[in-house]
Amino acid sequence: MYGNLNKQTLLKSIKLLLVILSFLTFFIGIYFTIVLLIPIEGEISSSLSFFITQISGFLMFLYLITTILLVKLIPTIKRRSLVKKCILVFGLVLTFLNALPLIATPISIQTAENEFNVAYGEDWRAQIPSSVDSYFLPIQFNLYNYFLGFSHRDCNVETDIKYYDNDGFQLYFDVYYPKSTTRQLPGNNSIIIKIHGGSWQFGDKSLGNVLVLNKYLAAQGYVVFDIQYGLLDTKGSSFNPTPDHVRGNLTLHDMVYQIGNFTKQLEETFASTYNGNLDSVFIMGGSAGAHLTGVIGLGYNDPYFAGNFSNALNIKGIIPIYPPNFADLYFTHEPLSRLIPGDPLSNPIAFEKFTPSNLADATDPPAIIFQGLRDDLVPLINAETIKSALNTNGVDCMLLTFPFAAHASDLIVGNTFSQVWVYYLERFLYLEQ
Secondary structure: OHHHHHHHHHHHHHHHHHHHHHHHHHHHHHHHHHHHHOOOOOHHHHHHHHHHOOOHHHHHHHHHHHHHHHHHHHHHOOOHHHHHHHHHHHHHHHHHHHHHHHHOHHHHHHHHHHHHHHHHOOOHHHHOOHHHHOOOOOOOOOHHHHHHOOOOOOEEEEEEEEEEEEOOEEEEEEEEEEOOOOOOOOOOOEEEEEEOOOOOOOOOOOOOHHHHHHHHHHHOOOEEEEEOOOEEOOOOOOOOOOOHHHEEOOOHHHHHHHHHHHHHHHHHHHHHHOOOEEEEEEEEEEOHHHHHHHHHHHHOOOHHHOOOOOOOOOEEEEEEEOOOOOHHHHOOOOOHHHHOOOOOOOOHHHHHHOOHHHHOOOOOOOEEEEEEOOOOOOOHHHHHHHHHHHHHOOOOEEEEEEOOOOOOOOOOOOOHHHHHHHHHHHHHHHHHO
16 A cells, blocks of 8 residues: 555656656747747857757757647646647747758758859759769758768878967867778868868867868868967957967967968978878868958968968868958957957058958859858858859859858758758869869
8 A cells, every 4th residue: 555655656756847847848948949039149148049050950859749748747737628738839839930940941952052053053963973972962951860960981080280380389280081092082182271260269170060070071082181270369268169379469460371381381291291182272161260261262362461371272162151251340349359450440451351252353262151041140241242242253152041040050960051061062072173
């Protein structure tokens, strides 16, 4: 008898705990869903938006399971019929709202298709042999990759190789390169220079999804150099890990000089060491790294940057990922105003040249841009301005936009946005090499 009472008490306690946890999940879900859909000021909400947009599919299933669980537990609550209906409606609405990024995936795909059709013609897939296409993602999106990530072949990786030792700075890179040097791989030993983001103040090489993407591309035959560069030390903190040795009182000129130094080292030593093809080089970066990608990739032949870069590199394309563009917007307020001496009135040439769209001309390489439409840090107008400047000069620029994607929405492998992005990125790299 006492045993049965104890079991009943335990079951009631478990049910009560599940009810409490389910309602707590719903309350947190309300906040998360607001962050998913609506820009909210504040560091916590802004940081959460980076990740919630990428895991909304998981949250969708969580809210659905929670709804089913609560409906099953409702018989222990008075007026259970009304409460059950309210919870069912609320739970399904929450589930639907978090499904929106998944539902919007065909829109992202169609946008990318339109951009590729304009740049390469509607038969652009015919330009990719089936032997090459077999290395690529077969479709733009599938749920298996969403939950488990997409696999990649093995590659060689070497880390912490010094390329710069000057002015008190020691800078390193990691290199990812194919196990085989066969020319049958899609990459054909083309070089990709990766420039990390972090608001010009934080970050490091080979973090997060960047490392996985580096391996994925290296296994396709690319030689990926993921590099450090000096950062502005504002004494601030970030969730983005940052080595102390890269921090200092640096300007954008210093950063471009250091990355330019890497291009010279690439010509002299590293390209031959890792069998990289200097005649086919791409520059890729996200956020602050995307800004530097635009400045370097579009300013490579600009007289303002003369002497900074190796003349041996043939830049075949640039890949800015949510790129800041307007220098007078980003570099006129503390602490980022330290990145360019003076202001737009006292130093107009620097503000002009550190705005990538101002560097566009007919000799520039083509570009492919990743841009989230829910990006509050770097709004769409930045990418649109770069695209317009390149297109006006007759240069192809494909702008891939993603509804509900916030800043840094490519950081989780296989998410709603990353799969579509990688599908078109790997084809862009092959078509332009």
